[in-house]
Amino acid sequence: MNIVLIGYGKMGHEIERIAQERGHRIVCAIDIDNTELFDTEDFRTADLAIEFTSPSTALQNYRRCFAAGLPVVSGTTGWLKHMDEIRQACDQGQTFFYASNFSLGVNLFFALNKMLAEKMNAFPQYEVRMKEVHHSQKLDSPSGTAVSLAEDILKNLDRKNTWVNYESKKAGELSIVSEREGSVPGYHEVCYESEVDSLKIIHDAKSRAGFALGAVLAAEYTLGKKGFLGMHDLLGF
Ligand SMILES: NC(=O)c1ccc[n+]([C@@H]2O[C@H](COP(=O)([O-])OP(=O)(O)OC[C@H]3O[C@@H](n4cnc5c(N)ncnc54)[C@H](OP(=O)(O)O)[C@@H]3O)[C@@H](O)[C@H]2O)c1
Incomplete structure (x- = not known):
């Protein structure tokens, strides 16, 4: 080609x-x-x-x-x-x-994220938040991948109605914390936390x-x- x-x-x-x-x-x-x-x-x-x-x-x-x-x-x-x-x-x-x-791994991660949000809809004791880390030259924030993950959570988790790109304490807001450092190719984390435990899914790219x-x-x-x-x-x- x-x-x-x-x-x-x-x-x-x-x-x-x-x-x-x-x-x-x-x-x-x-x-x-x-x-x-x-x-x-x-x-x-x-x-x-x-x-x-x-x-x-x-x-x-x-x-x-x-x-x-x-x-x-x-x-x-x-x-x-x-x-x-x-x-x-x-x-x-x-x-x-x-x-x-x-990346294939991230697309598997997208599927896992959707499934987990669907399951978590029945368990309001878990608060969800997201974090993404990228190299310091990245121009957009949050990353496009984080936006895709967040949109899938909003579609499947009734207790969240919007995402914000900072740490929020408001019940309906899904926090996405973005960090920019060094040459990180792409790190994304979705964390559900209750009083007794936390459950995290992470994709961490090793290179481009x-x-x-x-x-x-x-x-x-x-x-x-x-x-x-x-x-x-x-x-x-
Ligand atoms: N979808 C994915 O899987 C994925 C993965 C990684 C990155 N990305 C995205 O892909 C984009 C590029 O990432 P990167 O890491 O390759 O960035 P990068 O190293 O900054 O490369 C972008 C290149 O495009 C050039 N450019 C800027 N304006 C242009 C124009 N009008 N016509 C032609 N070339 C132009 C830039 O030139 P100058 O540096 O001289 O401005 C630079 O060489 C970003 O939006 C990033 O978020 C997506």
Whole structure:
């Protein structure tokens, strides 16, 4: 497959390595300082774009890909308020695969989190809270993965009606504490605590390789498909 990389940072480099190992070609790697590559034949004739940039630039990049009819796989977080525009574009024939987290382990963690929230709905003595830790260059807070986890808790746990990105004592609020330090690739924790015990589920990424492999697998899955796709399509859960 001929792949355009948009965003040639930490994830872009890791995706390049894994895509090449799996026999794909990177036909151009677009970064903030060479955006003129959007106007090249290599961009227009590629099979697909993989986009990992920043919350403020992602939407513009998707529009440029759609204008060239290029399917997009993206993992950029922090832009989701524009999701309606992307879904509409998909209804009109574009192809977009999105995951707030591409790692297999995190997607198993999402399934566990949903199941635990469903069970905990019957046990109000447990208070729930979340924590996420990432490297200090991360631009968005809370992480996109933490938002996905929180939304799943809100859907399944009647006693919580909103999430907040600080430690809250209000009964209906789900606290997400975000910490930024060093080079942590991604740590997420959901904790239920009663007076007598606590129950925690944790996902702790060891490197970016799991995210990058997931993005390349998503690209392989997306080729030849249409519409809006996600990890539930790729993994079947
Ligand atoms: N879904 C997942 O599994 C997953 C996993 C990890 C990360 N992420 C997300 O992916 C995004 C990127 O993460 P990262 O760790 O790779 O960050 P990063 O190292 O900062 O890389 C982002 C790259 O995109 C470049 N860029 C900025 N604006 C651009 C534009 N308009 N066109 C092309 N390139 C542009 C940046 O250039 P400059 O540095 O020069 O600005 C940088 O090289 C973040 O939103 C992060 O939260 C998602």
